[in-house]
Amino acid sequence: MYFADGAVNMYQMRQWYRPLQELARTWPVVVLSRAVTGARAIMEDDALPVAFVPTVRDLEQFLIEEDIRIVFYVNQNTRNFQMFRYGRRWHVFINHGESDKMYMTTNQYKAYDVAFIAGDAARDRLSRVLWDYDLERRTRQIGRPQADHYAGSVPYPIDGRTVVLYAPTWEGDRPSAHYGSIRTHGEALVTALLATGRHRVVYRPHPRSGVVDPEYGAANRRIIAALAEANAADPSAHHVFDDKPELGWQLAATDIAIADISAMVYDRLAAGKPLLITRPADPAAAIDAHGYLSACEWLDAGRASEVVAETERVLGDPEAVSRLEHWVRHYFGDTTPGAASARFHAAVADLMASWEDWHLRSAEPEDGEEDVQDSSDREGEEELD
Helix, strand or coil: CEECCCHHHHHHHHCCHHHHHHHCCCCCCCEEECCHHHHHHHHHHCCCCEEECCCHHHHHHHHHHCCCCEEEECCCCCCHHHHHCCCCCEEEECCCCCCCCHHHHCHHHHHCCEEEECCHHHHHHHHHHCCCCCHHHHEEECCCHHHHHCCCCCCCCCCCCEEEEEECCCCCCCHHHCCCCHHHHHHHHHHHHHHHCCEEEEECCCCCCCCCCHHHHHHHHHHHHHHHHHHHHCCCCCCEECCCCCCCHHHHHCCEEEECCCHHHHHHHHHCCCEEEECCCCCCCCCCCCCHHHCCCEECHHHHHHHHHHHHHHHCCHHHHHHHHHHHHHHHCCCCCCHHHHHHHHHHHHHHHHHHHHHHHCCCCCCCCCCCCCHHHHHHHHCCC
């Protein structure tokens, strides 16, 4: 696993810990970490072996010493290109979540040998947008292996309250990505849910909330404070501000989820449980009208204070349940426990077999030739660091 980011984007890595731990029973796995804060966070998590390779020279030396046959990438960091230079191994984009954001159809997919995608929805999305991209040869459908590991103990009693997961994304750094709902929906909907005495809120904001817009961050802090005040007033409420790195029980155990347009929608969809999607208040926000967002249950900003009625409608509507089941199959295929993990392992085994085949048919390097970039241009490449 190649990870060039720092601690702020560790959520992209952490969701792959459990699938990779399971994969490591068959194929050894190591994380190649380029940034010191990212490497420190991975080592503190103690979930996978990590090699800190901050410079190109460090990276190159590691590849000389170790037999690396497949390199996974969870994001589109520009420093991924420093790894692409090394051939005789598969470069595989596995992403950090399934969604209908514009990020999911970037032309950067073409930079990778193969992309592991979730299902038919991802194939349809890529076929609409990417020109001259061989989907049959360069993609493998694996579903959502993380859904096989949705686990963990809930931090509240099971007492009959309706548990609502509110998981907004960050504010975004451009109008087309203004999906975050904390300022436009969040305070109103949380206030309404806290007032009933019948609901429990699990609030899980994106860790980047407020990095661009200070007012967005301030609204986030007000929601956190409101949860604390509600718990102080009624200790039986057990509302949860969830900023823990682990994601699993939140998706599987809550009765209904409210999420922005983000990977969190599809993480929840993989669990096959009810959800509402906040409609972006910014008309410039790009919305894919071809997939699940064309038939999802929307929550408009103007109705955020009516969230109790909206959640009850979704939970009590058999047609909403039927629609949800259709979209789960379309996005993730067979979601029987263990099915996605089996497809993930099969895709890896297929690439490993192909690596063996290519290696046997390719000429061996001449004596003294390294299986990496010649050291003569290391100095110039080092400047990229």
